[in-house]
Amino acid sequence: MIRFTLRQFRNVAVVSILVLVVLAVILAITGVPLVHLYDSTIRNCKAQGDCKEFLLTDRSLYVWLGIIVLVAPGIIGVFWGAPLVAGELENGTFRLAWSQSVTRTRWMVTKLGVVGLAAMASAALLSLMVTWWASPLDRVNMDLFGHFDERGIVAIGYAAFAFSLGVTAGILIRKTLPAMAVTLVAFVFARLAFVSWIRPNLFAPAYKALPLDPVSTGFATSGGSMSTATLIPAPPFISNAWVYSTQIVDKAGHALTHSFLARACPLLVSGKSAGVSSAGFGLLGHSATRSQAPAGAQSVLQDCVAKVGATFHELVTYQPASRYWPLQWYEMAIFLGAAVILAGFSTWWVRRRLT
Amino acid sequence: MTAVVETKGLGKRYGRRWALSDCTLSIPPGRVVGLVGPNGAGKTTLLNLAIGLLAPTSGVIEVLGGHPADGPSQLARVGFVAQETPTYSGLSVTDHLQMGAWLNPGWDNGLAIGRIQHLKLDPKQKAGKLSGGQRAQLALTLALAKRPELLILDEPVAGLDPLARREFLQVLMEAVAEHGVSVILSSHLVADLERVCDYLVVLVASRIQVAGEIESLLAGHRRLTGPRRDPSRLPANYRVIEASHTDRQSSLIVATDERVHDPVWTVEQIGLEDLVLAYMSRGVEVEKRQPAHVEVRP
Structure with missing residues (x-):
C-alpha cells in the first residue's frame, strides 16, 4: 500500500x-x-x-x-x-x-x-x-x-x-x-x-519596570478630546523580545489616570498644544519626529514626564528571547x-x- | 457447500427511504447470477452490501461464509467491478496492474498480462484515455487477476455499445469457464443476462420478487390463455404473477409446480424476458398500490 x-x-x-x-x-x-x-x-x-x-x-x-x-x-x-x-x-x-x-x-x-x-x-x-x-x-x-x-x-x-x-x-x-x-x-x-x-x-509573560524617559515618552489624546489625554511610553528596546504591552503605572500597579495627569501637568492638558505631539519611537533615534513638535511644547512635555515619573514608571509585559x-x-x-x-x-x- | 451470498432480512435505508428492504436470499456457489431490476430498484445497494462498501441498516449478510470486507482475506476472496468501471485516469494500464500486484496477495500476474495482451491494450496508455469498453475490460482484468472465489459486477455493460457489450460478456464467460469463479452481475436489461446467467434474482422497488435457477424458474411458470376468467377463482396452487384481460379472453402468467390439466387453458412455455417482465410489472404495481392502503375511507 x-x-x-x-x-x-x-x-x-x-x-x-x-x-x-x-x-x-x-x-x-x-x-x-x-x-x-x-x-x-x-x-x-x-x-x-x-x-x-x-x-x-x-x-x-x-x-x-x-x-x-x-x-x-x-x-x-x-x-x-x-x-x-x-x-x-x-x-x-x-x-x-x-x-x-x-x-x-x-x-x-x-x-x-x-x-x-x-x-x-x-x-x-x-x-x-x-x-x-x-x-x-x-x-x-x-x-x-x-x-x-x-x-x-x-x-x-x-x-x-x-x-x-x-x-x-x-x-x-x-x-x-x-x-x-x-x-x-x-x-x-x-x-x-x-x-x-x-x-x-502559552507562557506567563515576564515584566520589566523602567523609569519614564522624558525624551522618548509621548503625549496623546484620542479624538482630540483633552479629557482622554494620556502619556504614551516609548516601546522599550529589549533585544529579541516579544513585547505584549507597555503601561504607565505607580508602585501599587495602578495605571496613570487623567485626573492625576491634569493635576501634574495643567499646562499640557489645558492644551495650548492641542492634538498630538507624539514622540519618535524605536531603534533609529528620536530626533526625526521630535523635531516637528515646537520647542516650547517639547519642554512642557518633558517637564510633565519628569513630574509624573516621580510616582509612576513604565511597566513592560513581554516574553524574553529565551x-x-x-x-x-x-x-x-x-x-x-x-x-x-x-x-x-x-x-x-x-x-x-x-x- | 457454503452459499456465496446469504442474507436474512437485509435492509438498507438512506434517510427515510429504504433502498433495500427485507431481503432474504441464498445463492448457491458455482452459478452465474443475474440480478435484474429497473433503475433505482436497489441492485447497486445489494451489491455494495455484499462487497462491504455499505453496512446494512437491518438484517445480516454473509458472503462466502464471512462478513463483507471483514479483513484482507475476505476482501481477497471477492472481486468487484463497480458501476461505470472506475479507474485512475492519471495512471497507465501497467500502473493499474502494478496496483493489483501490490494490493492483492493472490495476484495472478500472468493472467493479467495475458489478458491485456489479448485485449491489445497499450500498457503505457493512461486509463483516462481508454474507451469505455477498454476501461471495463481493464476493470474486469483487475478483478479477475486477484483470483477471487466470487466476482461481483455492477452494471458492467451498461455504458457499452452492443459490440463491446458482447465482447465483455464473452470474455467474462471464458474466465468463468477457466477459473470456476462464481459470478453475480446486475443489469436492467434481461437480454444481457439471458445468454450468460443460470441463476436469476429479480429486484423491484427495493424488494426481491423472485430468485432461483433459471431452468427451474422457466419450468415452474406457464402462460395460460383462455376465455375470460377472474384470476382469484383459479386453484390455490396457481400463483398469478401477471394477468391481462380483453373482453373475452384472459392471458395469465402463473407460477405452479403442477401440470395444468384444465382443458379451457391453452398452456405455453414462457421465455426468460417475459418472466422477468411479469415480475417487474408486478413489483411496480405493488409499489403503486401501496399508498392506497393508507387512505382512510369515510
Missing part, C-alpha cells in the same frame, strides 16, 4: 521536489555571500551602532522567503490534503481502491502516513533552509518574534495540521473544490485564532497534536461512517 500511495503521489511529489530544489539553489547562491558579508561587515557596523545598511541586503528576497514559509502549509493543506480522499470519492475510484485486498483502515492510515510525513518533511526542509539563509539578517535585526511563524520548526506543525484538515474537509464534503476552499478558510482562521488567543497565553525555542516547540506540538486528532477522526470516519 505504501508503494501504491507513493505512485499515486508521484506527480505532486516531483513538482514539490523541483520547487524545493530551485529554492535551495537560489538560497545557496545568495546565502553564502550573505554569510561572508555578515562576517566581514558586521563588526564595523556594530561598532558604529548602525547596521541599517546591512539589513537592506537582499531585502525583497528576505520578505518573500518569509511569505513562502508562511503560505506553504496552506498550499499543502489545499493541494495535498483536500484531494487525497475527496478525489477518490468524487471519481468513484474509492470503489476500486476499497475492493482490493487492503482494509479501509490500512488504506487510510497509509495514505495519511505517507503523504503526511512528506508534508512535514517538505515544510521542515523549507523552513530550515530559510532559517539558515535569514540567520545573519535576523541576528542583526534583533526581532526573533517578528518572524516567529516563518522560521524554525513551527511550520512542520502547521503543515501537518493543514494536511489533516484538508483530508478531513475532503472526507466530509466529498467534493474536491469546495473541500479546498473550506480547508483554506479553516486553516487561515485556525492560525489567526492561535496567534491572537493561544500563543500569548522563550523563543520553548514557544516554537510548544506551538509545533499543539499543531501536531491537532493534526493527529484530525487524522484519527478521518480514519474513523472512512472506516465507519462512509458507508
Whole structure:
C-alpha cells in the first residue's frame, strides 16, 4: 500500500521536489555571500551602532522567503490534503481502491502516513533552509518574534495540521473544490485564532519596570478630546523580545489616570498644544519626529514626564528571547497534536461512517 | 457447500427511504447470477452490501461464509467491478496492474498480462484515455487477476455499445469457464443476462420478487390463455404473477409446480424476458398500490 500511495503521489511529489530544489539553489547562491558579508561587515557596523545598511541586503528576497514559509502549509493543506480522499470519492475510484485486498483502515492510515510525513518533511526542509539563509539578517535585526511563524520548526506543525484538515474537509464534503476552499478558510482562521488567543497565553509573560524617559515618552489624546489625554511610553528596546504591552503605572500597579495627569501637568492638558505631539519611537533615534513638535511644547512635555515619573514608571509585559525555542516547540506540538486528532477522526470516519 | 451470498432480512435505508428492504436470499456457489431490476430498484445497494462498501441498516449478510470486507482475506476472496468501471485516469494500464500486484496477495500476474495482451491494450496508455469498453475490460482484468472465489459486477455493460457489450460478456464467460469463479452481475436489461446467467434474482422497488435457477424458474411458470376468467377463482396452487384481460379472453402468467390439466387453458412455455417482465410489472404495481392502503375511507 505504501508503494501504491507513493505512485499515486508521484506527480505532486516531483513538482514539490523541483520547487524545493530551485529554492535551495537560489538560497545557496545568495546565502553564502550573505554569510561572508555578515562576517566581514558586521563588526564595523556594530561598532558604529548602525547596521541599517546591512539589513537592506537582499531585502525583497528576505520578505518573500518569509511569505513562502508562511503560505506553504496552506498550499499543502489545499493541494495535498483536500484531494487525497475527496478525489477518490468524487471519481468513484474509492470503489476500486476499497475492493482490493487492503482494509479501509490500512488504506487510510497509509495514505495519511505517507503523504503526511512528506508534508512535514517538505515544510521542515523549507523552513530550515530559510532559517539558515535569514540567520545573519535576523541576528542583526534583533526581532526573533517578528518572524516567529516563518522560521524554525513551527511550520512542520502547521503543515501537518493543514494536511489533516484538508483530508478531513475532503472526507466530509466529498467534493474536491469546495473541500479546498473550506480547508483554506479553516486553516487561515485556525492560525489567526492561535496567534491572537493561544500563543500569548502559552507562557506567563515576564515584566520589566523602567523609569519614564522624558525624551522618548509621548503625549496623546484620542479624538482630540483633552479629557482622554494620556502619556504614551516609548516601546522599550529589549533585544529579541516579544513585547505584549507597555503601561504607565505607580508602585501599587495602578495605571496613570487623567485626573492625576491634569493635576501634574495643567499646562499640557489645558492644551495650548492641542492634538498630538507624539514622540519618535524605536531603534533609529528620536530626533526625526521630535523635531516637528515646537520647542516650547517639547519642554512642557518633558517637564510633565519628569513630574509624573516621580510616582509612576513604565511597566513592560513581554516574553524574553529565551522563550523563543520553548514557544516554537510548544506551538509545533499543539499543531501536531491537532493534526493527529484530525487524522484519527478521518480514519474513523472512512472506516465507519462512509458507508 | 457454503452459499456465496446469504442474507436474512437485509435492509438498507438512506434517510427515510429504504433502498433495500427485507431481503432474504441464498445463492448457491458455482452459478452465474443475474440480478435484474429497473433503475433505482436497489441492485447497486445489494451489491455494495455484499462487497462491504455499505453496512446494512437491518438484517445480516454473509458472503462466502464471512462478513463483507471483514479483513484482507475476505476482501481477497471477492472481486468487484463497480458501476461505470472506475479507474485512475492519471495512471497507465501497467500502473493499474502494478496496483493489483501490490494490493492483492493472490495476484495472478500472468493472467493479467495475458489478458491485456489479448485485449491489445497499450500498457503505457493512461486509463483516462481508454474507451469505455477498454476501461471495463481493464476493470474486469483487475478483478479477475486477484483470483477471487466470487466476482461481483455492477452494471458492467451498461455504458457499452452492443459490440463491446458482447465482447465483455464473452470474455467474462471464458474466465468463468477457466477459473470456476462464481459470478453475480446486475443489469436492467434481461437480454444481457439471458445468454450468460443460470441463476436469476429479480429486484423491484427495493424488494426481491423472485430468485432461483433459471431452468427451474422457466419450468415452474406457464402462460395460460383462455376465455375470460377472474384470476382469484383459479386453484390455490396457481400463483398469478401477471394477468391481462380483453373482453373475452384472459392471458395469465402463473407460477405452479403442477401440470395444468384444465382443458379451457391453452398452456405455453414462457421465455426468460417475459418472466422477468411479469415480475417487474408486478413489483411496480405493488409499489403503486401501496399508498392506497393508507387512505382512510369515510
